[in-house]
Ligand code: SF4
């Protein structure tokens with residue numbers, strides 16, 4: 001049922017035909033001259049090629065709609081958007097009609113009302129009257145629009161009953177109630193165009209048309225949760241959130257996501273002390289309107305396995321609860337007892353460490369006379385400074401910017417699977433691949449991306465061969481001619497045994513190609529970070545000095561570091577863990593300090609592009625947990641090296657002194673042009689469980705079982721029992 | 728009225744309308760696939776050599792990037808090879824051949840009612856019951872057919888697997904109404920008697936002569952010609968002498 005948007009205005013239709021076999025979904029036409037038309041007596045000017053509905057919006061006349069969505073292809077099948085156009089005999093579906101110069105449009109006439117009422121009547125004739133038990137209640141387009149266009153009684157007395165449609169099992173995330181479906185096909189278009197799951201479609205015809213996969217199958221996509229937002233009615237709702245809350249009970253907090261390094265903009269909906277759900281917020285520069293399933297559903301992990309009070313390991317190796325002063329004193333005693341000096345004092349920052357705390361912790365460790373600031377990178381580089389260096393920001397950033405990916409005409413993926421490392425970014429590549437003649441090449445472990453690519457080999461040798469131009473093939477040819485070539489190196493490369501070689505090779509290549517890859521208007525060298533804290537780590541200089549690398553630590557401070565290799569921690573070292581989950585890091589510790597999760601603190605996060613964004617506290621931290629930077633600040637006092645700031649403003653002043661871009665939230669500083677130095681497998685094997693929050697999440701465990709280990713289990717029960725909260 | 732075998736029982740309208748519930752209206756065919764022993768993706772299907780050649784011929788009619796335009800003809804070819812019905816394996820095979828997501832083929836196969844997604848008997852009897860046929864007595868024809876085949880209901884197959892009867896919409900032969908189609912042939916101008924005769928012949932494995940059963944030629948007036956009854960004049964007649 002997809003409409004193929006006319007592609008006549010596409011400049012390169014000839015080459016398109018020769019390249020793309022499957023890329024004929026739709027196209028965005030190039031911006032052309034503006035046209036002027038009259039809507040409800042108001043003149044508006046819109047770019048040529050806009051839909052009439054966009055012109056009406058521009059004129060400030062809202063148009064009701066179900067199927068139209070500005071990020072999806074136009075379907076024109078719900079007819080709710082009917083408007084009257086002068087000299088047209090019938091009402092016109094404004095989403096499917098182009099805005100014409102000089103057209104005179106009315107959106108508020110008796111004809112329009114009657115037409116929309118008719119449409120609504122047909123929609124409601126088969127729609128169940130189950131709003132009281134429907135999760136969409138309160139945020140349902142059908143409910144809202146029927147207030148205006150619905151009739152209070154039915155005229156369908158002759159029908160035998162309402163259409164009954166079986167529910168589909170789309171997996172652990174999407175709950176279906178297909179009787180409610182109004183067949184707008186938004187979900188189908190999303191799955192096919194954006195998510196790249198071409199399994200969702202419409203079967204049957206006419207009144208019996210239904211949405212589904214025809215065969216029994218789950219929706220295997222990292223973006224599947226977005227269909228819940230798209231569905232205008234309650235046909236697709238959230239399984240974990242089912243029957244948990246009503247939208248009007250929720251408090252909304254705008255925040256950013258930290259479960260990957262994209263920094264997707266989110267809205268945290270909470271009730272009391274619990275996060276009830278996470279939804280996307282529109283930001284065209286970052287996540288458009290989508291978020292990944294991990295972002296959306298890992299929040300139930302925030303309720304389990306939390307550290308709620310300070311813990312001190314007793315002589316029998318068991319943790320006993322303690323008060324804050326006791327715990328801090330125990331740390332001071334531990335530091336004294338080990339006699340750690342200088343670089344023997346080590347801090348390791350983990351995936352979910354926020355920027356404020358990194359700055360404060362760095363100051364503390366530096367004041368204790370140490371440079372030993374490591375991160376929990378995997379492999380032999382765990383304790384060493386990263387191979388790409390941190391002196392030049394463009395060495396570790398996504399320089400082309402996330403939105404810039406769409407203007408690339410050839411992409412080379414090196415040791416990364418963006419589908420798992422940055423699912424939302426991956427959908428941008430797919431979008432571009434569908435609508436332009438983008439070519440993608442990949443060096444690294446073959447993965448199922450959602451677009452076609454040419455696999456150039458598994459290892460550093462293959463990369464060398466490609467860069468030296470010894471590879472023949474369509475991709476190599478197109479790469480050579482590309483105007484905006486883009487190299488995307490996975491952050492796993494920095495942790496790979498061949499990492500140094502790979503970065504060296506790429507740096508030489510970029511330098512050798514002169515203006516081709518890096519120039520004034522295009523920086524095509526990108527490192528795709530996969531961990532939220534890394535860009536901030538590098539930005540604030542949270543890396544060890546060469547000398548520190550070889551020191552054996554005696555005192556180790558783990559800040560949210562849960563991916564550390566236990567073998568790298570000497571048995572006699574005194575270990576402090578600060579974080580929010582009792583996971584791997586806490587198990588290694590002598591003292592645990594309970595911190596806040598990302599939904600509980602107001603802190604700065606830097607995404608892979610270097611864009612710093614402000615996360616906001618939606619709920620209070622559980623138990624005795626405290627904001628992270630305050631804990632470190634309090635510790636500094638106990639250790640006798642007072643840090644010179646008292647409040648958040650002070651900390652942010654300090655951040656400003658380190659790098660002003662850290663506190664210019666939402667803005668993006670351009671990166672400098674120098675690239676000083678720059679099977680390659682991705683280190684992410686299970687998209688659904690990559691950090692403490694997602695590991696503690698029941699929903700993510702279900703997803704792992706459904707999509708990663710593919711165990712056959714009934715997912716029916718999920719979401720039915722109320723989840724026990726910690727508080 | 729969809730044209731699919733295996734009709735689900737139709738619910739009679741509830742006699743009184745209760746406030747608390749709405750009767751479900753089910754569709755008369757399932758638009759989802761459930762694996763069964765006789766229809767599951769494990770059962771292999773492939774075109775035989777001859778059909779493969781035809782398939783390639785059909786595909787060659789379309790530009791390579793629009794190969795999927797061949798979906799309908801290939802499904803038809805598959806249905807013919809697969810004893811008259813399109814199993815899930817046929818759909819998957821067509822999808823593979825045309826390099827398209829299987830769902831796109833399922834969409835087509837479920838949209839068009841002439842793709843039978845359940846097995847049918849050797850003789851597929853499709854009785855037209857649309858208005859013109861109905862005015863000319865198709866209800867009788869349908870009843871006769873069902874009764875003659877041992878009391879079937881439309882949508883069912885006889886026990887011996889020889890006949891499947893369904894009701895269909897207009898077949899475009901209204902001028903010879905009432906009519907039915909058996910496999911690929913039309914039997915027109917039916918009466919209950921001729922219907923029985925045709926069915927008996929098929930039961931014996933013969934193939935009666937298709938077309939009008941009343942003896943008239945195509946759809947000529949059964950009362951004889953009323954117009955154009957004179958001999959048509961030949962070339963040159965009534966023309967200027969130089970053209971004669
Ligand atoms: S399930 Fe929802 S989004 Fe999908 S077609 Fe039905 S109403 Fe539209």
Ligand code: FES
Pocket residue numbers: 064065066067068075076077078079080081082093094095096
């Ligand atoms: S919004 Fe225009 S037809 Fe659905």
Ligand code: FES
Pocket residue numbers: 855856857858859860861896897898899900901904906
């Ligand atoms: S109505 Fe029966 S063939 Fe047209």
